[in-house]
Amino acid sequence: MSKSLSRRSFLKGTVSMLAAAAVTGISGKAFAEGSGTYIPGTYSATANGMGTVTVTMTFDAESITDVQLDVSGETPDIGQAAAEELKAQLLAGQIAEIDGVSGASVTSTAVRVAAAACIAQAKGESVVVNEAAAPADHVLDLSFMDAPEAIPSEKISAVLDCDVAVVGLGVAGVCATRAAAEEGMKVVAIEKCSTVNGRSSQFSFFNCEKSRELGVEDIDANELVNELMNQMSHRANPAILKKWADNCGEAITWYGNGYEGITWVPIGEKPPEDAVYATPMAPMPAYQPGVDHERIFSGTLNFRPKGHTPVLEANFQRALDSGNVEAFFDCPARQLLRDESGRVTGVIFQNLHDESYTQVNAAKGVILASGGFGHNENMMAYYLPWIHDIMDKYKVTYAHTDINANFANMGDGQQMGMWIGAQMEPGPLGSMAHGDFGKLGPDAFLQLNAQGIRFHNEDQTNDHYGAQFVRQPTPIYMVFDSHWAEQLPLMQGGLGSVRSANQNLIDTIDEWTSAKGDSVEELAANLGLSGEAYDNFVASVERYNELCEKGVDEDFGKCAQRLFPVKDGPFYAITDEGSLRFLVTLGGLCTNPNAQVLDNDYKVIPGLFAIGNVQGGRFVGDYPTTIAGASHSMACTYGYLTGKFIAKA
Numbered sequence: 001m002s003k004s005l006s007r008r009s010f011l012k013g014t015v016s017m018l019a020a021a022a023v024t025g026i027s028g029k030a031f032a033e034g035s036g037t038y039i040p041g042t043y044s045a046t047a048n049g050m051g052t053v054t055v056t057m058t059f060d061a062e063s064i065t066d067v068q069l070d071v072s073g074e075t076p077d078i079g080q081a082a083a084e085e086l087k088a089q090l091l092a093g094q095i096a097e098i099d100g101v102s103g104a105s106v107t108s109t110a111v112r113v114a115a116a117a118c119i120a121q122a123k124g125e126s127v128v129v130n131e132a133a134a135p136a137d138h139v140l141d142l143s144f145m146d147a148p149e150a151i152p153s154e155k156i157s158a159v160l161d162c163d164v165a166v167v168g169l170g171v172a173g174v175c176a177t178r179a180a181a182e183e184g185m186k187v188v189a190i191e192k193c194s195t196v197n198g199r200s201s202q203f204s205f206f207n208c209e210k211s212r213e214l215g216v217e218d219i220d221a222n223e224l225v226n227e228l229m230n231q232m233s234h235r236a237n238p239a240i241l242k243k244w245a246d247n248c249g250e251a252i253t254w255y256g257n258g259y260e261g262i263t264w265v266p267i268g269e270k271p272p273e274d275a276v277y278a279t280p281m282a283p284m285p286a287y288q289p290g291v292d293h294e295r296i297f298s299g300t301l302n303f304r305p306k307g308h309t310p311v312l313e314a315n316f317q318r319a320l321d322s323g324n325v326e327a328f329f330d331c332p333a334r335q336l337l338r339d340e341s342g343r344v345t346g347v348i349f350q351n352l353h354d355e356s357y358t359q360v361n362a363a364k365g366v367i368l369a370s371g372g373f374g375h376n377e378n379m380m381a382y383y384l385p386w387i388h389d390i391m392d393k394y395k396v397t398y399a400h401t402d403i404n405a406n407f408a409n410m411g412d413g414q415q416m417g418m419w420i421g422a423q424m425e426p427g428p429l430g431s432m433a434h435g436d437f438g439k440l441g442p443d444a445f446l447q448l449n450a451q452g453i454r455f456h457n458e459d460q461t462n463d464h465y466g467a468q469f470v471r472q473p474t475p476i477y478m479v480f481d482s483h484w485a486e487q488l489p490l491m492q493g494g495l496g497s498v499r500s501a502n503q504n505l506i507d508t509i510d511e512w513t514s515a516k517g518d519s520v521e522e523l524a525a526n527l528g529l530s531g532e533a534y535d536n537f538v539a540s541v542e543r544y545n546e547l548c549e550k551g552v553d554e555d556f557g558k559c560a561q562r563l564f565p566v567k568d569g570p571f572y573a574i575t576d577e578g579s580l581r582f583l584v585t586l587g588g589l590c591t592n593p594n595a596q597v598l599d600n601d602y603k604v605i606p607g608l609f610a611i612g613n614v615q616g617g618r619f620v621g622d623y624p625t626t627i628a629g630a631s632h633s634m635a636c637t638y639g640y641l642t643g644k645f646i647a648k649a
């Protein structure tokens with residue numbers, strides 16, 4: 001199937017699927033004739049790191065004489081901090097295949113790939129120029145839905161037999177691998193990147209012995225599921241959500257204990273120094289019906305001090321230690337295998353180093369755990385056009401790449417499933433696309449759009465902020481007066497919300513606000529507003545102050561407790577600029593609550609399972625931040641449950 005629809009250019013600065021590195025500039029005597037190894041000159045290329053990494057190399061006839069790295073889009077303490085060492089390695093080694101800097105693997109890979117493209121240019125070799133970076137309209141191609149030609153048997157250089165094949169080693173796949181291996185299953189675990197992949201730290205976690213021990217109050221799982229269903233307009237699958245809610249306590253306790261000697265720190269207690277620990281987030285304020293605009297639940301565990309990645313790695317090591325797991329890195333799965341009855345019998349993967357294919361026969365089944373499709377332009381344009389078409393407004397935070405610096409989140413699992421008749425869940429699909437206001441997060445101070453007009457009840461969670469921000473002229477201004485620090489504790493709270501001002505936040509206010517004024521008029525002028533926008537801004541503050549005085553928000557219905565007037569200077573504003581973030585996609589294949597994949601008639605496809613961000617029915621239309629950490633928690637819980645289930649299936 002293919003369809004031509006024009007879409008605006010996507011993920012500015014990312015690379016095309018044709019070439020991992022993009023040539024950005026050639027100067028000097030690039031095409032002069034010469035008899036040396038290189039054509040002397042200066043060459044540039046870019047590749048995907050956390051942002052776009054640009055390598056510029058100067059060559060004489062026999063050597064690399066200078067290297068410049070632009071890593072300004074990388075994480076300051078990690079990728080940026082590694083730049084000098086990476087540059088030194090390129091100059092000392094005179095090759096692109098440098099060791100890299102441990103802990104900065106994403107930036108190191110990008111530097112290797114871009115350096116290889118510079119060297120290729122200097123040798124006069126052709127390098128395919130990045131097409132995605134060109135400012136052209138995107139023509140939608142739906143061929144990702146069409147099954148490719150089957151990989152012929154003569155191309156298969158090895159065959160492995162196992163009980164379970166797991167595709168993808170993020171949190172879902174690692175948990176499935178460990179759980180199945182602990183049940184005595186022989187597991188082949190297949191990963192596209194060079195390592196297991198984790199990020200961040202939050203996991204929803206409640207209603208179990210450990211959560212109670214740590215001081216987390218039990219919640220009513222049905223109330224949580226019903227609230228999530230309401231938030232998603234009843235498009236998710238409540239049975240899948242309920243099974244998660246009933247099992248996440250047990251699964252996350254098991255996951256945390258996967259790190260031997262982890263310290264469980266109760267709420268309010270001092271964490272250990274220099275040790276991996278798990279501790280619940282401070283509880284959210286109790287829900288006040290009739291006051292709070294949203295219902296937010298407490299019950300989220302944080303892994304510290306370096307997020308959950310050390311715990312993920314330890315869980316994977318446990319799986320390996322069982323002696324039941326064979327793991328293959330740099331080896332993307334390419335196609336599923338089925339027998340005549342339609343049962344999925346295995347998977348073929350490709351080794352990125354030598355391009356060879358291996359067939360894995362999996363007697364009990366294949367678990368797809370290959371994550372989302374955020375960097376697959378055609379899938380984004382088709383399934384999430386409302387994000388794709390305005391991608392330039394978002395900061396894209398997903399960063400995992402393969403050895404060729406191609407992003408890993410290409411929707412391979414969803415595609416492989418569709419190719420054999422699995423049903424992609426009905427839309428609108430869900431994604432994590434949030435917005436907030438820098439240091440203050442989503443708090444209910446007055447907000448005005450670029451035209452100076454108030455546009456909503458500001459008492460929202462950050463997913464809802466994000467939804468409004470893309471429907472307004474921007475920038476959007478959050479406006480408050482000198483009482484802001486006293487008002488913060490009266491906010492509802494929620495993911496990313498800041499509810500108290502420490503001394504540092506108070507002392508640095510001039511750094512994290514966008515403008516200040518001794519009067520509202522001065523504030524508007526300092527924001528650069530003029531004409532109608534300036535007049536609207538001043539009039540909107542006046543109107544808001546009137547509503548605050550009355551104690552009734554006649555315009556948008558914000559609760560009286562959070563109607564804070566803007567009347568005592570100095571006055572401040574922060575803008576939303578740079579606060580919109582796109583993290584992952586959450587739409588996947590239809591499954592039943594055992595994570596068994598369903599076909600278009602909602603019948604189980606025997607032998608095929610989908611978990612994590614390949615599993616549909618979990619977050620549809622939106623990713624509600626009703627409880628923080630639900631995505632990790634669901635990926636972990638369904639990995640744990642599916643690994644156990646498949647052993648008994």
Ligand SMILES: Cc1cc2nc3c(=O)[nH]c(=O)nc-3n(C[C@H](O)[C@H](O)[C@H](O)COP(=O)(O)OP(=O)(O)OC[C@H]3O[C@@H](n4cnc5c(N)ncnc54)[C@H](O)[C@@H]3O)c2cc1C
Nearest residue numbers: 168170171172192200333370371408412612613629631632
């Ligand atoms: C910056 C950031 C912060 C986040 N913070 C939070 C948070 O605090 N709380 C929360 O709940 N969620 C958070 N999320 C979302 C959360 O990380 C993911 O939704 C969740 O981890 C998904 O897990 P997964 O195992 O399904 O997928 P992934 O973690 O994406 O893992 C999929 C794996 O499959 C591999 N793969 C892909 N294709 C193939 C193939 N063909 N063959 C083999 N392997 C393949 C990938 O390389 C990857 O290792 C965050 C996301 C981002 C980007």
